[in-house]
Amino acid sequence: MQSLRALIRSQAIATTAITNKVSDRIYPSEIALVENPVFPCLNFSMDSGGGSDFDAPKIHNQAVAVWAWSTISYDEAAEVYETFFNAFQRTRFKNDDLFALFAEATAPIENFDELTLAYNIFTRWSVTLIDRT
Amino acid sequence: MSQGLNAVSGLDIVIGNINRSEGAIASWAFGRVLVATNRLHKRIGKNINKTDHSLERLRQMGHPYAKRNPRNPHKKIPHTVHRQSGTLLSALMKPQFKLTKESIIGFVELDEGMAPHARWVIFGTTKMIKRDFLFGSLQEIRDDIIKIFQKGRGNFGADGEAKTFIFSTSVGTTTDLF
Numbered sequence: 001m002q003s004l005r006a007l008i009r010s011q012a013i014a015t016t017a018i019t020n021k022v023s024d025r026i027y028p029s030e031i032a033l034v035e036n037p038v039f040p041c042l043n044f045s046m047d048s049g050g051g052s053d054f055d056a057p058k059i060h061n062q063a064v065a066v067w068a069w070s071t072i073s074y075d076e077a078a079e080v081y082e083t084f085f086n087a088f089q090r091t092r093f094k095n096d097d098l099f100a101l102f103a104e105a106t107a108p109i110e111n112f113d114e115l116t117l118a119y120n121i122f123t124r125w126s127v128t129l130i131d132r133t
Numbered sequence: 134m135s136q137g138l139n140a141v142s143g144l145d146i147v148i149g150n151i152n153r154s155e156g157a158i159a160s161w162a163f164g165r166v167l168v169a170t171n172r173l174h175k176r177i178g179k180n181i182n183k184t185d186h187s188l189e190r191l192r193q194m195g196h197p198y199a200k201r202n203p204r205n206p207h208k209k210i211p212h213t214v215h216r217q218s219g220t221l222l223s224a225l226m227k228p229q230f231k232l233t234k235e236s237i238i239g240f241v242e243l244d245e246g247m248a249p250h251a252r253w254v255i256f257g258t259t260k261m262i263k264r265d266f267l268f269g270s271l272q273e274i275r276d277d278i279i280k281i282f283q284k285g286r287g288n289f290g291a292d293g294e295a296k297t298f299i300f301s302t303s304v305g306t307t308t309d310l311f
Contacts, residue, residue, distance in 0.1 A: 030257055030262050030263060031257070031258075031259050032257055032258065032259060032260055032261055032262045033262065037259065045263075047265070047268065047269075047272075048211060048212070048269055048272055063268070063272070065263070065265075067256075109256070111252060111256050113258050113259050114258075115258060115259055115260050116259045116260075118259060120256075122256050124268065
């Protein structure tokens with residue numbers, strides 16, 4: 001998971017459209033675990049479940065939860081999310097440990113955090129991983 | 134005359150068998166969806182009704198789901214939710230089904246009107262980690278659901294002949310709840 005986490009963050013930071021919106025504020029954990037998050041931002045976390053086929057143990061499926069945040073509006077959060085979507089949807093990335101193919105698995109859901117008055121867009125992604133080791 | 138390498142013979146017979154057995158297949162499939170959805174409903178109900186830690190005990194533990202001290206005490210089932218008022222459980226609706234020409238869908242949903250805080254539990258907030266008990270419960274029993282469908286290699290008789298259909302299935306998850 002560390003390898004996938006690092007891959008997502010490095011690819012996101014390498015995408016100009018994303019960093020134009022959120023700079024390097026792509027937090028690789030739940031927002032509740034981030035000390036003083038700055039908005040707008042993106043964050044993601046690994047979900048439980050997934051696994052591999054008995055006959056193809058090197059091919060896994062991993063669910064990743066992704067949030068795009070804004071303190072201004074849902075529209076801005078949606079714009080942030082769109083940069084992530086455009087960079088990752090049906091795109092294959094790789095690092096030394098794995099290949100990863102990303103696909104959006106759920107439609108975006110809007111939520112409003114009443115404590116910090118922040119808008120967020122939540123989606124779940126399905127990542128197909130092939131172990132290169 | 135040569136045949137292509139990928140030529141399939143007997144396809145018309147297979148299609149004919151499927152068409153003749155369409156009703157039986159649909160009936161079988163609905164039965165399986167019913168079993169799978171009921172199982173999911175039961176698992177979700179179990180996961181949102183935990184009583185191993187009372188509210189007072191969670192307070193003593195330092196509110197393990199809150200930002201101030203995030204230590205989920207249930208590592209194996211991180212989407213566990215402890216019963217407090219029981220509102221969340223009450224909001225869990227009975228399994229529902231949707232039939233279209235091409236699909237049979239079973240789903241479980243929450244009545245957000247009864248439990249407006251469910252959204253915060255499922256998606257998390259800036260001060261509390263998420264516990265998506267809907268997605269998490271489905272993931273828990275995913276293998277069981279696949280077995281439910283794979284077990285049913287049905288013999289659908291048509292015109293007195295027994296034919297075997299082998300079904301393949303994929304389990305998809307959505308969180309299109311609200």
